[in-house]
Amino acid sequence: MAGKGGANPATYSPSPTIQKKKAPLFKEDWVRPDGRGFHQCRPAFFRTGAVNAASGSAYAEFGNTKVIVSVFGPRESKKAMMYSDTGRLNCNVSFTTFATPVRGQGSDHKEYTAMLHKALEGAIILESFPKTTVDVFALVLESSGSDLPVVISCASLALADAGIMMYDLVASVSVSCVSKNLVIDPIFEEENYQDGSLMITCMPSRYEITQLTVTGEWSTPKINEGMQLCLDACAKLAKIMRSCLKEAASDSKE
Amino acid sequence: MVGLSLGEQHFIQGGIAQDLRCDGRKRLAYRPISVETGVIPQANGSARVRMGATDVIASVKAELGKPSLLQPNKGKVSIYIDCSSTAEPAFEGRGGDELSAELSTALQRCLLGGKSGAGAGIDLSSLVVIDGKICWDLYIDGLVVFSDGNLLDALGAAIKAALSNTGIPRVHVAAGASSDEKPEIDVSDEEFLQFDTSAVPVIITLTKVGKHYIVDATSEEESQMSSAVSISVNRQRCICGITKRGGAGLDPSIILDMISVAQHVSEQLINKLDSEIASAEAGDDDES
Numbered sequence: 396m397a398g399k400g401g402a403n404p405a406t407y408s409p410s411p412t413i414q415k416k417k418a419p420l421f422k423e424d425w426v427r428p429d430g431r432g433f434h435q436c437r438p439a440f441f442r443t444g445a446v447n448a449a450s451g452s453a454y455a456e457f458g459n460t461k462v463i464v465s466v467f468g469p470r471e472s473k474k475a476m477m478y479s480d481t482g483r484l485n486c487n488v489s490f491t492t493f494a495t496p497v498r499g500q501g502s503d504h505k506e507y508t509a510m511l512h513k514a515l516e517g518a519i520i521l522e523s524f525p526k527t528t529v530d531v532f533a534l535v536l537e538s539s540g541s542d543l544p545v546v547i548s549c550a551s552l553a554l555a556d557a558g559i560m561m562y563d564l565v566a567s568v569s570v571s572c573v574s575k576n577l578v579i580d581p582i583f584e585e586e587n588y589q590d591g592s593l594m595i596t597c598m599p600s601r602y603e604i605t606q607l608t609v610t611g612e613w614s615t616p617k618i619n620e621g622m623q624l625c626l627d628a629c630a631k632l633a634k635i636m637r638s639c640l641k642e643a644a645s646d647s648k649e
Numbered sequence: 650m651v652g653l654s655l656g657e658q659h660f661i662q663g664g665i666a667q668d669l670r671c672d673g674r675k676r677l678a679y680r681p682i683s684v685e686t687g688v689i690p691q692a693n694g695s696a697r698v699r700m701g702a703t704d705v706i707a708s709v710k711a712e713l714g715k716p717s718l719l720q721p722n723k724g725k726v727s728i729y730i731d732c733s734s735t736a737e738p739a740f741e742g743r744g745g746d747e748l749s750a751e752l753s754t755a756l757q758r759c760l761l762g763g764k765s766g767a768g769a770g771i772d773l774s775s776l777v778v779i780d781g782k783i784c785w786d787l788y789i790d791g792l793v794v795f796s797d798g799n800l801l802d803a804l805g806a807a808i809k810a811a812l813s814n815t816g817i818p819r820v821h822v823a824a825g826a827s828s829d830e831k832p833e834i835d836v837s838d839e840e841f842l843q844f845d846t847s848a849v850p851v852i853i854t855l856t857k858v859g860k861h862y863i864v865d866a867t868s869e870e871e872s873q874m875s876s877a878v879s880i881s882v883n884r885q886r887c888i889c890g891i892t893k894r895g896g897a898g899l900d901p902s903i904i905l906d907m908i909s910v911a912q913h914v915s916e917q918l919i920n921k922l923d924s925e926i927a928s929a930e931a932g933d934d935d936e937s
Contacts, residue, residue, distance in 0.1 A: 411924035454796070506754045509747070517876075517896035583825045587719075591762070603898030618908065619886055621902060 396555055407443060412469070428584050429458065435482055437581040441549070441554040441639040451557020451588045455549035456583060456642075459539035461527055465552045466557040469527035482524035486512040486531045488546055494538040496583075514547045514596040514606035516566065520560040529559055540582035544569045547596050547606075556643070563598035564630040564636050565605060570594075577621055591596050593618070595625035599633040602626075653872060661873050665858045670870070672701075677914055679865045681807065686814040686923040696929070698807040700865060702797035707789065707807035709815045714786035718778065724776020724784040728756045730791040730804060737796055738782050746801075751894070752791070754810065755801055757891035757922025759852055759881035770849040770889060773811070777803070778820050783834065785817060798868040801892075803877050805810050807850035810926045812849060815843030843852070850883040850890075853911040856900070862907060864914055882915035 431437070437458035446452035449465035456462075472483055482494035488507040492498055511533065519529070531544045544567035551565035571581035578585055586592070591611020597604045609618070614619065651660075664670050674680070680701030687697035692708040699705075716723060730752040732745030740748070762769030776785040791804045791809070819840035856866040856877040863870065871877075876895030883889050888908060893899075 480710040505750050509754075510749060513894070513896060517898045597901075598898055601898065602900060603900055604893070604904060605898045606759065606894065607891055607893045607899075607904065609888060611762050611889070612883070614910070615886075615888070615908065619905065622905070626901060 401611065427578060427582075429568065429582060433576055434624060435555055435576045436632075437582075439632060439635050440614060441552055441636055443552060443639060443643045449553075449557070451553050451559070452553070453549050453553035453556055455545050455552070457541065457545050457580065460542060461536040462533060462542070462545050462549045463536060464533045464553040466529060466531050466532065466550075466553045466559065468529040468557075469524035469559070470530075472528045474528060476525065476528075479520040480525045482519075482526075483528040484512060484516050484519060484521065484531065485528050486515065486533070486601070488533045488543075488552075490535045490538060492617060494535050507546065510543060510606065510608070511547055514565060515550060515554070517603075517605040518551065518563060518565045518598055519554065520562065523560040529554075529557075538583070538587050539571050541569050541580050542583075543567070544580075544594060548632060548636065552639065555640055563600045563603075564601055564633050565596055566632040566636065567594065567606070568625045568628040568632060570624055571643040572613070572617070572621075577617070577624060579624055585595070591622040595629065597626060597629045599626075599630040606614050657869075658873060661870055662859050664900065665861055665863055665870070668861075672772065672861065672867070673816045674865075675908070675920075676861055679918065679921075680867075681822075682921060682925060684806070684810050684922070684927040684929045686810055686926065690728075692811075694811045694813075696807050696810030696814055696926075697794075698803050699801060699812060700803045700806075701867065702795060703790055703803045704793075704795040705803045705807045706792045707804065707811040708792075709808075709811045710788045710790070711815070711817050712788065713778070713787045713820075713834075715782055716781060716784040720773075721781035722777055724786065726761060726771055726773065726776075726787040726789065728760065728789045728791070728808070729753055729782065730756065730793070732793045732796070733776040736793045740780045741795075754806060754851075755890075755892040756791070756804060759805065759850060759879075759891060760808065762889065767769075767778060770846075771843065772815065774847070775845070779822060783820075789796060796868065798856055798871045802852050802854050802865060805850075806851060806922055809846055809851065809922060809928070810848045812844050813846040813926050814930065815844045817844065825921060831931075842874065848883060850881040851915055851916065851922060852879055852881045852912050854879040854910060855907045857895075857903075862910070878904065880908055880911040882912055884919060886915065887913045 397487050419615050442454045442457040445454035445463055449467055452465040470618040486508050488511055531550050533550055535542055547567040570577050570579045570593050572591040573585055573586050593609045596606035668676050683699045685697045688697045689708045693711045694709040697706045719915040720855040730749050732740040732749050760770045778902055789808055819842055820839045854877055855862040856874045859872050874895055875897040879892045881889040
């Protein structure tokens, strides 16, 4: 329609310029903004023991996405809670105000909190700490795409660091569908233009999916492809997490 | 929460294992569905759906608003679900918040598609009146009147019915006003545009109890579940969203199996819903 560009009032919001710059990015044969292959994850970095005050903690860095998770407990449940012969898991995900390009826009806290809870509760042996609560607090220091998968993987590492009994480590990976291509471990720009996304959280050694979300329209073969891609990446991610734990354990022995 | 004795729990689980549930249904059979449309005259569209004892109302209100800067050629849709404390005492105060948030995000995921708007059940670009300036904001509100399990499927059906009942007033834009700062518009209160709901998917929740999964679980059956997967499927049998509930892990092959079962079940459910909606709409017209 006429008068679309010129009539726009002057604005300090960076969004309209982003749109103009990035829109032609995802055409026929595009390259990912950070030069990765479609099926190539960002280099993952994990380190346990990031917070001294917590019973266990972990720091994760996937490209520019940086997350810190601390685990407190098991400690006595709040007095108001009813008696329970299994343990409770309490999760919280928050964003720093500077995590996003536009200040204070780290949205979906509540959704992320609920998703983190569901992703972890199936992996923790809650029977091992009756009447008590384990708190998992995640803070997204910098958000640059695939935040939730990074938070979940990092949280399971923090739980392991805290010595909470689990069936297996939990690894999480997402794929985005951008103009007919499946791209794994999408960054912020790719997530903004995705036609659909699929996130899998799984326990690789047990080959069990604890959490799964799909948005957008998917055909059956595409879902199969996406799931397989995620599961393979989860298995590889779990290996990195495991080696990080082993390293930490051998360091503490010395 | 449902208080069940050990005997009752075994009875439910055993029945599901033998493909004969407590109310005589098979594992993949729905309870009777009834649809009423136009139940809220104040709204642009509304519907009440009952699945067995589960009773939900959805309303659609349209308001004129401004499109977001990032997507100037799209309208906005927000979905909010309210779990009334009249439905269950546990929903009182903040008790229903968690469930409300879970249902709202699941429905948004199923109905609104990806971030780019592809695969959305509701065509957002049809809501634009003037590019970048005026669009319709749709507020979809769901209310849980009584909860007897399978809320998500019922709400999905209610929203589909409410959208097909929705009439959006035709807007006349004064000629030559498009380059002005504020275009003059005239909202007609006689002419209404019908909403195309053929692309709106249905949601099918498969609840896993023991080794088997069932559709349309009652709250008693839900209390026995290990996990549940809600899959939304449209008429083309494409998956429009998946949400998993319940903590227990699932084998990937089971999930793929569930998807194909959901695609199979969806066909019957869509046809059933469409005919219910059509007859409800017809009954509505007779009255007015």
